[in-house]
Amino acid sequence: MDGVIADASLAPAGERKIDWAQTYMPVLNLVRERLVEDGSVRGRRIAVILPVEPKTAYLSAMLAEAGAEVSLAFQGVMVADDVAAGLAARGVAVFAKAGSTHEEELSFFEQVLARRPEVVIDDRADVIRLAHTTHPQVLETLVGASEETTSGVTALRAMEADGTLKVPCIAANDARCKYLFDNRYGSGQSTVMALLDRTNLLMAGKRFVLVGYGWVGKGIARRARGVGARVVVCEVDPFAALEAYHDGFEVLPVEQACADADFVMTATGVRGALPLAAIERLPDGAVLGNAGGIDDEFDMVALRERAVEARTAREHVEEFVLPSGRSIFVVGEGVVVNLSAGEGHPAEIMDLTFAVQALSARYLLQHGRELEPRVHLLPAEIDEQIARMKLETLGLEIGALTEEQERFRRSWEAFA
Amino acid sequence: MREVLERSRIADPSLAEAGEQRIAWVARHAPVLNRLARERLADGALAGRRVAVVLHLEAKTAYLATILADAGATVVAAGSNPGSTQDAVCAALVRRGIEVHAVHDAPPDEFDADLLAVAATGPELVVDDGAELTRRMLDHRPEAFARLQGVAEETTTGVRRLRAIDAAGKLGFPAILSNDAWSKHLYDNRYGTGQTAIGAILRLTNLAAAGRNVCVIGYGFVGKGVARYAEGAGARVTVVEVDPVPALEAHMDGHRVAAAADALPDADVVITATGIVESLGAAHFELLKDRVLLANAGHHDREIDVPALERLAGPGEEVRPGVTRYTLPDGRRLHVLVSGHLVNIAGADGHPVEIMDLSFSVQALAVHLLAQGTLAPGLHRLPPELDREIARTKLATLGVELDDLSPTQREFTTQWTA
Numbered sequence: 001m002d003g004v005i006a007d008a009s010l011a012p013a014g015e016r017k018i019d020w021a022q023t024y025m026p027v028l029n030l031v032r033e034r035l036v037e038d039g040s041v042r043g044r045r046i047a048v049i050l051p052v053e054p055k056t057a058y059l060s061a062m063l064a065e066a067g068a069e070v071s072l073a074f075q076g077v078m079v080a081d082d083v084a085a086g087l088a089a090r091g092v093a094v095f096a097k098a099g100s101t102h103e104e105e106l107s108f109f110e111q112v113l114a115r116r117p118e119v120v121i122d123d124r125a126d127v128i129r130l131a132h133t134t135h136p137q138v139l140e141t142l143v144g145a146s147e148e149t150t151s152g153v154t155a156l157r158a159m160e161a162d163g164t165l166k167v168p169c170i171a172a173n174d175a176r177c178k179y180l181f182d183n184r185y186g187s188g189q190s191t192v193m194a195l196l197d198r199t200n201l202l203m204a205g206k207r208f209v210l211v212g213y214g215w216v217g218k219g220i221a222r223r224a225r226g227v228g229a230r231v232v233v234c235e236v237d238p239f240a241a242l243e244a245y246h247d248g249f250e251v252l253p254v255e256q257a258c259a260d261a262d263f264v265m266t267a268t269g270v271r272g273a274l275p276l277a278a279i280e281r282l283p284d285g286a287v288l289g290n291a292g293g294i295d296d297e298f299d300m301v302a303l304r305e306r307a308v309e310a311r312t313a314r315e316h317v318e319e320f321v322l323p324s325g326r327s328i329f330v331v332g333e334g335v336v337v338n339l340s341a342g343e344g345h346p347a348e349i350m351d352l353t354f355a356v357q358a359l360s361a362r363y364l365l366q367h368g369r370e371l372e373p374r375v376h377l378l379p380a381e382i383d384e385q386i387a388r389m390k391l392e393t394l395g396l397e398i399g400a401l402t403e404e405q406e407r408f409r410r411s412w413e414a415f416a
Numbered sequence: 417m418r419e420v421l422e423r424s425r426i427a428d429p430s431l432a433e434a435g436e437q438r439i440a441w442v443a444r445h446a447p448v449l450n451r452l453a454r455e456r457l458a459d460g461a462l463a464g465r466r467v468a469v470v471l472h473l474e475a476k477t478a479y480l481a482t483i484l485a486d487a488g489a490t491v492v493a494a495g496s497n498p499g500s501t502q503d504a505v506c507a508a509l510v511r512r513g514i515e516v517h518a519v520h521d522a523p524p525d526e527f528d529a530d531l532l533a534v535a536a537t538g539p540e541l542v543v544d545d546g547a548e549l550t551r552r553m554l555d556h557r558p559e560a561f562a563r564l565q566g567v568a569e570e571t572t573t574g575v576r577r578l579r580a581i582d583a584a585g586k587l588g589f590p591a592i593l594s595n596d597a598w599s600k601h602l603y604d605n606r607y608g609t610g611q612t613a614i615g616a617i618l619r620l621t622n623l624a625a626a627g628r629n630v631c632v633i634g635y636g637f638v639g640k641g642v643a644r645y646a647e648g649a650g651a652r653v654t655v656v657e658v659d660p661v662p663a664l665e666a667h668m669d670g671h672r673v674a675a676a677a678d679a680l681p682d683a684d685v686v687i688t689a690t691g692i693v694e695s696l697g698a699a700h701f702e703l704l705k706d707r708v709l710l711a712n713a714g715h716h717d718r719e720i721d722v723p724a725l726e727r728l729a730g731p732g733e734e735v736r737p738g739v740t741r742y743t744l745p746d747g748r749r750l751h752v753l754v755s756g757h758l759v760n761i762a763g764a765d766g767h768p769v770e771i772m773d774l775s776f777s778v779q780a781l782a783v784h785l786l787a788q789g790t791l792a793p794g795l796h797r798l799p800p801e802l803d804r805e806i807a808r809t810k811l812a813t814l815g816v817e818l819d820d821l822s823p824t825q826r827e828f829t830t831q832w833t834a
């Protein structure tokens with residue numbers, strides 16, 4: 001098997017982690033059975049561009065076990081070497097190792113593209129963008145792509161708007177089975193836990209400033225409140241700000257909110273969402289991290305330049321001493337904190353997300369040639385099937401509309 | 417330093433730098449110890465006194481030991497539980513000139529030997545956890561026990577043991593039940609254990625809390641905290657109790673209350689918080705569903721009866737670091753976290769720093785009071801004025817000011833006439 005990984009001997013530990021995730025991903029197990037039976041991915045080339053951790057590994061492994069030729073690459077800051085080794089042992093071509101350089105990463109992506117994937121499961125549209133700019137020959141054989149994140153979907157829509165997009169893309173992120181659960185409960189729990197875990201600090205009574213109140217922000221606000229924080233939301237969108245207000249959170253402009261923050265998290269998907277001026281207003285000892293899809297939601301480069309001193313305070317926690325003499329602690333290098341300083345989303349949540357991805361890949365392989373080169377949603381009936389499978393594996397039953405109710409819903413006449 | 421190292425038993429002195437980094441982080445987040453405790457202990461009452469510190473040996477405890485040593489005490493430290501001992505922190509303590517007898521994951525006989533080595537140094541004062549040193553000295557080193565001048569006890573379980581020693585008429589020295597101070601049990605047992613136990617379970621498993629059925633056995637201060645944080649993480653909580661009063665509290669707090677037979681069959685996670693052995697024992701394993709997670713947030717390593725589980729299921733298999741799978745004859749898989757040790761300490765980094773700032777300020781002031789030799793033999797609370805001083809200092813470090821009663825109000829509170 002081709003690939004570049006750090007250490008193949010780590011495979012047993014990685015395989016155990018993948019097995020554990022698989023135990024708690026019953027929907028993806030059902031999808032695997034279906035793909036094995038219908039042969040829809042057999043012999044097809046699929047590239048997976050996702051952080052290398054146990055859940056993504058199982059998505060890749062189950063596609064391979066259903067007969068696809070799967071290759072995987074990602075940036076080293078989110079690569080678990082044992083999982084990479086375990087995945088290689090399960091028949092996936094893995095190009096990823098922790099701590100890889102930018103040049104290495106570019107070469108990893110190029111090697112994946114050189115395998116001429118028919119479908120790309122992408123993260124932040126990184127590889128789709130590469131294919132449209134520096135590697136156009138890849139587009140000849142690419143049937144379509146499926147995108148994981150809000151920020152990636154935003155980029156794809158921009159490409160569609162200016163006529164650059166050449167292949168159909170499914171906004172997997174915009175499936176209800178994805179964003180309602182992954183972005184909210186997944187990011188919410190794992191972001192707050194990664195912060196607490198890495199700092200060993202208490203959340204009860206702390207001022208927790210959240211920049212951005214999209215689905216990720218909503219989830220984080222809820223979980224931060226659940227561990228006793230007083231949450232302040234900063235927004236630029238009036239609807240999101242009003243939602244935050246009605247959810248019972250204080251709403252403030254970012255520089256004002258930062259003035260007495262204990263924790264600050266960004267969750268915007270926008271570069272420079274937290275300006276250096278706001279960071280400089282933080283009180284001594286404030287803890288800063290990013291939960292959003294963009295690495296530079298706050299300006300790490302500017303912060304590093306501004307700091308008179310920087311040192312490691314704890315594992316995954318870096319201290320920056322500012323000219324004011326105040327120390328700011330950054331968790332996870334400004335990269336999405338639940339993956340850079342934690343193990344990512346819980347397995348049961350990724351069960352839904354990756355069922356969306358696997359069925360998006362299947363849909364593209366079956367229908368991609370008929371689709372316009374635009375951003376598409378996963379068909380609603382597939383989305384709904386996934387939700388029903390999850391309910392079934394949880395042993396939950398739901399009701400159904402009666403014929404009378406169904407008729408009422410379809411009618412338009414007053415007092416029909 | 418070499419001399420201290422020779423007297424000590426630790427795993428690896430070369431780990432000191434990593435331990436120092438962790439202690440420095442604690443020092444930064446311990447304003448009450450830094451302000452109040454250092455100030456009070458500077459009066460020389462501890463100078464030259466031999467103090468044994470037997471606690472979960474990680475960075476927060478190490479900082480308490482350092483503060484006692486800085487006040488002039490000769491400090492000897494040992495772990496209260498081998499599972500929670502951090503070798504890097506032990507190395508840093510030795511480098512700071514403190515004698516340490518503790519190695520991570522030491523087997524029971526070595527653990528006993530470490531505690532007896534501490535007893536052999538002839539401590540006058542003990543900061544104890546679960547009365548682990550005090551009861552061993554009573555059993556095995558009666559002469560050293562007779563020379564003890566005071567014990568300050570950290571935990572609910574230890575308080576129970578000291579009460580038993582007192583009831584047997586064997587407590588010849590004053591013991592301060594630090595656990596019973598407001599500044600300790602209201603925060604440490606509830607918010608400290610609550611946040612970190614739930615955090616540890618989620619980290620060890622990488623599973624979601626949302627929608628999960630979490631069963632909490634025991635609704636003391638620890639159980640209350642665990643239930644609250646589980647709820648905050650999105651779980652549905654069921655409480656199992658044997659005492660009707662906390663059971664009713666759990667009900668009023670909005671949790672489902674049920675007997676184990678009703679609560680266990682649909683539990684996805686079971687957390688013990690009782691301080692009592694076999695809270696989850698042979699009779700319960702039959703009730704649990706496939707893939708359940710079992711964790712202990714109480715004091716006692718035997719709250720989950722792992723030996724009984726091994727008799728039913730055979731030896732377990734480690735499926736993730738800190739997660740052992742036991743497969744019952746009918747195929748159900750039960751997952752025990754960190755072998756039934758305290759999940760937040762053996763499976764994570766222990767209580768949050770700021771919480772231990774309060775708890776260890778209680779301990780520091782308790783040791784300081786004991787050193788003055790003014791207390792009669794027997795069980796004592798930390799005097800309320802000291803307890804209040806700790807809370808007031810904490811509030812001051814948060815920039816919070818309090819109101820005072822007006823003279824009329826103050827008068828009202830002392831009136832008894834209709």
